[in-house]
Amino acid sequence: MRPPGAAGGAGYTPVRLALVASTTSLAKRLLLGRPFRSDKLQHTLLPKRIALPVFASDALSSVAYAPDEILLTLSIAGAGAFYISPWITLAVAVVMVTVVASYRQNVHAYPSGGGDYEVATVNLGPRAGLGVASALLVDYILTVAVSTAAGVNNLGSVVPFVAEHKVAFAIGAIAVLTALNLRGLRESGTAFAIPTYTFIVVVVGMILVGLVRVFVLGEDLRAPSAGLTITAEEDHLTSFGFAYLLLRTFSSGCAALTGVEAISNGVPAFKPPKSKNAATTLMLLGGIAIVMLVGIVLLARATHLQYVEDPSLQIVSGPANYVQKTVTAQLAETVFGPGSILLYVVGAVTALILFLAANTAFNGFPVLGSILAQDRYLPRQLHTRGDRLAFSNGIIFLAIAAMVLVVAFQAETTRLIQLYIVGVFVSFTLSQGGMIRHWNRLLRTQRDPEKRHRMIRSRAINAFGMGLTGAVLVIVLITKFLLGAWIAIAAMVVIYGLMLAIRKHYTRVSQELQPTDERPVLPSRNHAVVLVSKVHMPTLRAVAYAQATRPDTLTAVTVNVDDKDTRVIQQEWERRQIPVPLTVVDSPYREITGPIIDFVKGVRRGSPRDVVTVFVPEYVVGRWWENLLHNQSALRIKGRLLFEPGVMVTSVPWQLRSSQDRDLERFDQSLTHVPARGPRQRAVEPVPTAPDPESRS
Incomplete structure (x- = not known):
């Protein structure tokens, strides 16, 4: 017997339904591949060489837009402020080292995949865990939107047609990433490994060649924007105003830290020993990202590169019809020469890695959504694995939410970046606070001197991390609140309330359906x-x-x-x-x-x-x-x-x-x-x- 409404709604006989289902299944197989049995989940686990591009592409790609944000924010005070950029970058690198060291403690202590959510829930309570979860969900959505928008902007620096249709290209990129991730974690990781490693080799090679030519061979390399005359948007900044500008620049540069937390959420996806492999991958991620970020900013200063927030107003003299290219594109043109094939290679792999950076969110969001669904804070459908053993519903939901943001903000990286990093630093701070309580609880019962020494050292690392990330969070809130961060905060509050309402509903329904000791009463007639x-x-x-x-x-x-x-x-x-x-x-x-x-x-x-x-x-x-x-x-x-x-x-x-x-x-x-x-x-x-x-x- 079909359920009420099925007959009129479906419009098919069983045979026609079977044929339609067969056709749909064929299209699904062509797009996603053959389904995996549940007992094949072990075969989808990732070795370190594949896990690095899967989970680290977001943090690695930050070198493509974090330097841009640092320089364009400093340009508000004029060209003379660019000399501070290496010091700002050094401060960001210190935060990166601290966060990586802190999260290495997390993956060893909580390898189940709950990440910051589990740490905060276990040690600080369910409400703190929900706060972390809401922050991470917003951050993952913004990661996809920002990464694809930045990728389109970088590709548009080389191909003008892309710049003219960047919203459509960004949506197309999200759709392709969605299809790849629906095919399964290991398969998408294999597809992303080659471009990620190519990006590392190309960018590090560009940095080394440029620095050698400047500091070893003594060549006078000058970026295409070096000869421009720019004016400050605010040339009457007081000491307080300049300090505020430095804090805002620092908060923009801290976008480089996004994606670090994804590894702690994805520990179950690693091959055994899971915690050790995740910690090693985290260390590799931090080291590579810091080298690339610092290298690009140093090379930008060595080539006198200039990058401004509003070219039409701030550039007062320069070539006619000047089009401002991204920092990476300018450095590639400076190091390899205009029209060089390597220039287009750098542009292509930079755009590609920015697109693939969204893959970090495509792996983190569905796993976190599944855990929240299991805890009855999100719809149960998010806990279900698809044909390829990926959390398909979470992947699709993330893609739709990111597409909405891309359309709403017209794929403008500078506008989207202001909403960014608030969520991730909320999770950083609460997670480190939870880890401090975790170590305190263990120290009360541990008597082995060697183990106590390791715990005290780990607690010190997490305490320093909490203090530093908490300070950055305050800076981000102060400097970015009116620029758009309030939107991300409002979204976190809405998601937080929605998850509480969902949990309340599931609890009420569960109590209502709980069987009693009374025997069911049969109908009389x-x-x-x-x-x-x-x-x-x-x-x-x-x-x-x-x-x-x-x-x-x-x-x-x-x-x-x-x-x-x-x-x-x-x-x-x-x-x-x-x-x-x-x-x-x-x-x-x-x-x-x-x-x-x-x-x-x-x-x-x-x-x-x-x-x-x-x-x-x-x-x-x-x-x-x-x-x-x-x-x-x-x-x-x-x-x-x-x-x-x-x-x-x-x-x-x-x-x-x-x-x-x-x-x-x-x-x-x-x-x-x-x-x-x-x-x-x-x-x-x-x-x-x-x-x-x-x-x-």
């Missing part, structure tokens, strides 16, 4: 009601099926909205001598649903222990537009009846010829042994099967 709009084959089938269920009472009901049509139904009912009484319910206002609901309530009103089974004849149609012409009244009636206690709704389908061609009809008949419909049935006029005033006109 079953009253069957067949809805009649006209005496035709669907109605006769519904009556026959209702009789086969052997109810205590059986009644056919039609609603009188037109006296002439009602008399025709009564006469045909009597002529066919149908052994079921026909009840006519008057409807002076020509409304159908209300009188039927009132009649059903009246049948059950006599005894609360009785149940009423309503049989609703429905058409099964084969064309989408036929659904608009049939079954509308049936859907409305079923929707109302489902809310009535003690009422069961049964759909009785009747397949129209449009729902099957001749071959499928013969095949269906051979399977079910149902005789073909004869000439009498072919002459039946197709009318709505549930009471429908339009059918009476």
Whole structure:
């Protein structure tokens, strides 16, 4: 028996459904590949060489936009402020080292994959854990949006057509990443490994060649923007204003730290020994990212590179129609020469790694969503693995949310970056606070001197990390709140409240469905009601099926909205001598649903222990537009009846010829042994099967 509404909603016979499912399955296999058995999950685990590009692409890609943000923020004070950029970068590197060292403690202490959420929940309480979770969910969504927008901007520096259609290209990139991740973690990691390692080799090679030419060979390399004359947006900054600008620059540069937490959330995806491999990958990630970030900023200063926030206002003299390229693109042109093939290689791999940086979020968000769903803070569907053992629903949800942001902010990296990093530093700070309590709890019971020494050292690392990331969080909130950070904070608050509401709902439903010690009370009687709009084959089938269920009472009901049509139904009912009484319910206002609901309530009103089974004849149609012409009244009636206690709704389908061609009809008949419909049935006029005033006109 199909559930109510399935017949009219699907519009297919079982055979047609099977063929459609087969076609859909074929398309799905071509896109995603063959499904994996649940016991093959072990084969999807990642070695370190694959885990690095999977989880570290976000942090590694930060070297493509973090230097840009540092320089353009400093440009507000004019070209003279660029000399501070190496010191700002050094401060960011110190924070990076601290965070990496802190998270190495996390992956050893909590290898289950909960990451910051688990650390905060276990040590600081569920509310703190939810705060971390809401911050990370927002940060993951922003990671995808910012990474794809930055990738499009870098590619647009080399290919102008991309810059003109950057929103479309960003959405396309997200769609491709979604498809790759739906194929499974290991397969997507293999696809991303080559471009990630190529990016590392190309960028590090560019840095080394440039620094050697400047500091060893003594060449005077000058970036394309070195000769520009720029003016400050604010040339009257006071000491306080300049200090504020430095703090804002530092907070923008701290975008380089995003993605570090993804490894602590993805420990279960590593091959054994999981914690050790995750910690090693984390150390590699930090080392490579710091080398690349510091190297790019030093090379930018050595080549006198200039990068401003508003070229149209700040550049007062320079080439006509000057187009400002990204920092990485300018350095590649300076080191390798204009028109060099290596220039295009740098541009291509930089854009590619920025696109792939979103993959960190595509691996972190679904895992965190699954854990939250398991804890009943998010819909249970996010806990389900797809055909390829990936959390498909979480991947799709993340992609849709990121696409909305890309469209809303027109794929502008500078606008999106202001929303960024708030969430990740919230999770950094709370996680380190949780780890301090974790070590304090263990130290109260540990008596081994060597182990106590290691715990005290780990606690010191986490305490320093908490202090430093907490300070950065305050700086980020102060400097970026009015620039857009308030949007991310508001989103965190909304998600936090939504997760509490979902948990409350699941708890209420669970309590409501909890079985009691009392034995279930069987219904006293079953009253069957067949809805009649006209005496035709669907109605006769519904009556026959209702009789086969052997109810205590059986009644056919039609609603009188037109006296002439009602008399025709009564006469045909009597002529066919149908052994079921026909009840006519008057409807002076020509409304159908209300009188039927009132009649059903009246049948059950006599005894609360009785149940009423309503049989609703429905058409099964084969064309989408036929659904608009049939079954509308049936859907409305079923929707109302489902809310009535003690009422069961049964759909009785009747397949129209449009729902099957001749071959499928013969095949269906051979399977079910149902005789073909004869000439009498072919002459039946197709009318709505549930009471429908339009059918009476």
